[in-house]
Amino acid sequence: MKNRTFLGVLCFLIVAACNTEPKAIAYGSEGCHFCSMTIVDTQHAAQFMTKKGRSYSFDATECMFNYLQDVAPETIALYRVNDYNNPGVFIDAKEATYLISKNIPSPMGGNLSAFTTKEAAEKMQQEHTGSVYSWKELQSKFNKG
Template identity: 45%
Template sequence: WEYDYGHNLSDTAPIKVPGQTYQPPLLGVGHILNFTALSFPSVGGIAAGLSIAFSAVAAWLGLRRGGDHSRRARARVAASAAGMVTMLFLSGCTPQPRPIEFGADACDYCSMTIVDAQHAAELVTKKGRAYKFDAIECMLPYYQEHEQETPFDIVLVSDYARSGSLVDGREATFLISEAIPSPMGGYLSAFAETSEARAVRDEKGGELYDWAQIRVQFNR
């Protein structure tokens, strides 16, 4: 795969450099023209690697002291080491949201720069890939279009009452009110607390929805 990636380009590839090929690094740094590709393990991978190394050393030291410990004690050392490796490995693989860089990140649906901290949203797949959106009305159609092929583990929406705070979208209460504009014209906001959503609805007008209802509303 690594070789084919930069050597056997499609006839319709948007960028080709005559006489040059590119093979992405499995581990390290690669260059082509003014592009630099970095390939290093992230925090989770580093933590898993260190935990495996330390556990292996601990198990080896325990086994060396055969004259001082019984077989049962050595078995406990090995079991503890294996348990620690498993726990740290799984924690390193748990999907995590990425902070939204307002004014820098682009929406993965409409490509607009994300600037509104009261209406942004984020999706994280089971494999840990994060998708960011400048508005909830961009996140919803993206979710609907990709949920079958790309299961999303985390759904986050901005809490309108607390600018910049991302909350669980599946538990949020949504308000569509023409008195509250949102970036892409959906007039859609989200609230962590239903009581706060009701208070804003009573003041500004509009309709309230839960997660299932808002998905139906934007799937028409």
């Protein structure tokens, strides 16, 4: 009986340790992993989770890109960004479309916003001007300094 109890507890601990979801951002109290600014903006926050289950949160997508310059991509399980049109709702950062527009300020001044679809980003571009980017295009832009 003791062996079954021990095995049951061990299995529970192993499953509990395998975190497959990033932790929620504590808006208003959690600090950005890149710049240490308190994360308050639900339209521009970003986050990634490592394959080991550790979450890193950022007050702006540009902070995440800057932080990622020193992180091995093969260690990342997922990247998430807030959908500008749905504040507080995370979307897959690799599938998002981005707009850099001086008319839509972000917390760190990169003026970078994420959208669920290319059409949504282009609509916002028509209203506010700016340039539209994919995930890969932004990676190239940030890696060039």
